[in-house]
Amino acid sequence: MKILYLCQSNTLELFTNISNSLRKKEFETNSAYIISDSKFYEKFITNNKSFVENKNVIKEWELTKNLDSKYDINKIKYFEKKLSVNNFWDAILSDRRLIFGENFTFRQDYISQLNYDEIHLILLRWLTSIEKLFDTFKPDLVVSFISTYLGEYISYLFSNKYDIPYYNLRPTRVENFVHFGSSPNEPSNEIKSSYFKIINNFNRNNKINLRAEEYINDCQNNNIKYEGVFLNTQKPPQSNSKLPNILKFINNLKDILKEEYSYLFNKNKCDRHLPGFIKPVLYRKILNPFLIKKINNFLHKKYVNVNDLKITKYVFFPLHIEPEVTLLVYSRFFMNQIEVIRNIAYSLPSGYILIVKEHPAAVGKRPLSFYKKLLNISNVRLVKPNTETRILIKNSSLVTTIAGSVGFESIIFKKPVLIFGNTPYEFLPDSMVKKNINLNELPNDIIFLMNNYKYKKQNLIAYISSIYKTSIDVNFYSVLLKRTSQFMYSKDSDYSKNLDKLSNHLIKKFNQ
Numbered sequence: 001m002k003i004l005y006l007c008q009s010n011t012l013e014l015f016t017n018i019s020n021s022l023r024k025k026e027f028e029t030n031s032a033y034i035i036s037d038s039k040f041y042e043k044f045i046t047n048n049k050s051f052v053e054n055k056n057v058i059k060e061w062e063l064t065k066n067l068d069s070k071y072d073i074n075k076i077k078y079f080e081k082k083l084s085v086n087n088f089w090d091a092i093l094s095d096r097r098l099i100f101g102e103n104f105t106f107r108q109d110y111i112s113q114l115n116y117d118e119i120h121l122i123l124l125r126w127l128t129s130i131e132k133l134f135d136t137f138k139p140d141l142v143v144s145f146i147s148t149y150l151g152e153y154i155s156y157l158f159s160n161k162y163d164i165p166y167y168n169l170r171p172t173r174v175e176n177f178v179h180f181g182s183s184p185n186e187p188s189n190e191i192k193s194s195y196f197k198i199i200n201n202f203n204r205n206n207k208i209n210l211r212a213e214e215y216i217n218d219c220q221n222n223n224i225k226y227e228g229v230f231l232n233t234q235k236p237p238q239s240n241s242k243l244p245n246i247l248k249f250i251n252n253l254k255d256i257l258k259e260e261y262s263y264l265f266n267k268n269k270c271d272r273h274l275p276g277f278i279k280p281v282l283y284r285k286i287l288n289p290f291l292i293k294k295i296n297n298f299l300h301k302k303y304v305n306v307n308d309l310k311i312t313k314y315v316f317f318p319l320h321i322e323p324e325v326t327l328l329v330y331s332r333f334f335m336n337q338i339e340v341i342r343n344i345a346y347s348l349p350s351g352y353i354l355i356v357k358e359h360p361a362a363v364g365k366r367p368l369s370f371y372k373k374l375l376n377i378s379n380v381r382l383v384k385p386n387t388e389t390r391i392l393i394k395n396s397s398l399v400t401t402i403a404g405s406v407g408f409e410s411i412i413f414k415k416p417v418l419i420f421g422n423t424p425y426e427f428l429p430d431s432m433v434k435k436n437i438n439l440n441e442l443p444n445d446i447i448f449l450m451n452n453y454k455y456k457k458q459n460l461i462a463y464i465s466s467i468y469k470t471s472i473d474v475n476f477y478s479v480l481l482k483r484t485s486q487f488m489y490s491k492d493s494d495y496s497k498n499l500d501k502l503s504n505h506l507i508k509k510f511n512q
Contacts, residue, residue: 002030002137004056006144006152009037012044014480014499015143016051021503027510032056032137034130034151038271056137060151061271063125067114071121079127083157088123091153093332094184096323098122098150105275106283108322108366126154134158141510142166146325147184153329156184165510169476172424173405174464175215176227176489177471178502180509186330186403186422194466195427202458212464216457219412223390227489228477230361288364295368304355304381309395314355314381315348315446316396317341318389318406321359331403331421338373340420344400345377347443349450354400357392358385398449407433411460416449428459472505474498 003022005015012035022028033054035041038061045051080087092098098119101109114122130151142159144152147168159166160183167180172191181188203209304312319337320327327335334340345354356374358366363385374380383392389406390413393399399410403421410417411425417433419426426435431454436445474480478488479498492498 001028002032002140003028004032004034004133004137004139004142004155006142006155007033007035008145008148008152009040010481011145012037012040016044016048017499018143018503018506021499022507025503025507027503027507030056030137032133032139034058034060034133034155036060036149036151039274056133058129058133058151060149063129063151064122064271067118067121069121071117071124073120076120076124076127079124079131083161085157088154090329090332091150091157092119092123094147094153094325094329095150096148096328100323102275103279103283104323106280106288106365108362108370123150126150130154130158134162134164139164143169143180143506144184145169147329148325153184167506167509171226171228171476172467172471173226173408174467174471176473176475177467178474178476179467179471180506184329187424187426188470190470191424191463191466192427194470195462198465198469199459199462202462204458204461206465208465208468209461212461212468213457215464216412216460219409220414224409224412225487225489227475227487228483229487230485291368292364295364295371298368299371299382302375302382303384306383306387306391309355309383309392312395313352314396315344315352315398315400316355316357316392316410317344317400318357318392318404319359319362320402320404321362321365326403326421330423334402334420337402338370340402341374341380342377343439343442344418344446345379347446348379349447352397353379353381355381355383355392355396357383357387357389360385398446414455416453418445418449425463428463429454429456432456432459472501474502476502 001022003019005012005019007015012033015033019028019031031054033056035057038059041059076088096104098114099112101111102113103109112119139159142155142164144155144167147153147156156166156168158164166182168182168184169178169180171177172179179188179191182190198209204213317340322335322337327337341354341356348354354377371382374382389409393406393410393413393415396415398416398418399407400418401407401410401420403419403423407417407419407423408425411428411432416431419433419435423433423435425433430448431452434445434449436442473490475488475490475492475498477483477486479493479495480502
């Protein structure tokens with residue numbers, strides 16, 4: 001068994017460990033890697049020196065340098081025909097480093113530093129390199145995690161072309177279950193298929209259905225928490241941050257300059273994962289806190305009082321952080337959230353307003369002009385970013401989301417949900433969740449949900465049971481990716497045990 005792993009920063013370490021686990025179990029014989037993030041790679045090989053001996057490796061940063069070369073558009077057309085796609089914009093748009101500005105990590109930045117020709121030169125290099133890797137290495141399986149850069153998406157297209165199984169690892173937002181989907185997009189065909197099998201032969205007393213019902217009841221009585229949610233979203237966000245400690249910043253200047261010097265003379269400076277060191281510190285410690293103060297000074301008298309919402313007819317829309325895979329991959333035609341909000345607001349029944357809440361992790365990243373544009377829409381109102389989402393769901397008549405997990409929470413809390421992008425739960429009954437597929441029908445979709453909403457617990461049980469049946473419970477973010485800023489669902493912090501469960505699940509899935 002030869003496996004190609006598609007890695008993002010520290011998933012390289014995880015996938016290498018999975019590879020070692022699969023070899024011990026005599027499942028894998030050889031591995032290849034496509035890697036992004038040169039900084040993490042350099043750290044990784046200091047402790048894994050033998051890794052450099054693997055010749056079946058593509059490094060993203062080697063394909064993004066020297067962009068003054070010419071490219072042949074006919075070669076791109078050749079690949080369009082070979083891979084049976086009309087164009088490669090789905091793949092390009094999945095990569096935030098190609099289409100957003102250089103400050104996208106710290107601010108909402110739509111000013112791309114790459115022009116059309118540079119993007120397509122990088123695209124052609126990826127297509128050529130991945131074709132060569134598939135033809136020489138001949139993988140039997142491709143394993144990835146979500147899909148956040150061009151090489152990952154193109155690898156999916158090649159695996160699809162060559163009928164090679166493709167496993168896209170992603171969270172389910174149910175407890176600590178993760179799932180291997182068969183494409184980078186939602187919904188999962190495996191979960192969907194399992195759902196319909198369960199609902200068509202539904203037995204409420206089935207053990208797995210009883211567990212799902214217990215989970216639903218627990219969520220309805222308590223806050224919904226799942227593995228990997230950022231801990232800072234469990235408490236008031238940066239909106240109350242104090243102004244930065246300039247003195248402390250100056251005292252650390254020596255270390256900052258040392259890191260920046262290292263970045264400026266780094267041989268992999270062309271890697272768009274590397275923003276330098278001064279810029280991240282400058283934005284996070286100084287510029288963003290000042291922006292938060294500026295926004296709060298302008299908005300604090302304009303925020304709606306949560307208590308007033310109990311007697312207000314409203315629809316709720318939670319903003320997505322940008323950039324994120326939910327918008328770029330699952331909902332690429334709805335990336336402009338201001339226009340989505342405008343369309344919803346101007347489709348509401350008379351007497352209704354649209355309540356918009358900022359994503360806690362986006363506080364201090366969007367310009368003040370963004371919120372001014374929202375408030376220029378006559379029936380749009382803002383609430384404080386640290387307002388509890390559950391309260392906003394509870395008092396609403398309808399929850400709208402492009403493709404966010406708040407939609408799933410709202411379904412559990414017995415509220416009708418309107419979605420626009422591809423979501424894991426979109427195949428639930430239209431009386432619970434409806435997908436708008438034509439903006440001309442948006443007013444009708446809103447009225448339909450308001451007038452025909454019916455909570456069907458049996459279907460919700462079947463959906464959660466399908467996740468239990470097709471997924472595996474591991475502490476993926478907190479333990480396997482070692483992210484201490486993210487919530488650990490269970491108390492099992494044993495890395496080896498979690499790794500073993502995940503590798504066993506992969507083998508089981510392949511052998512089904």
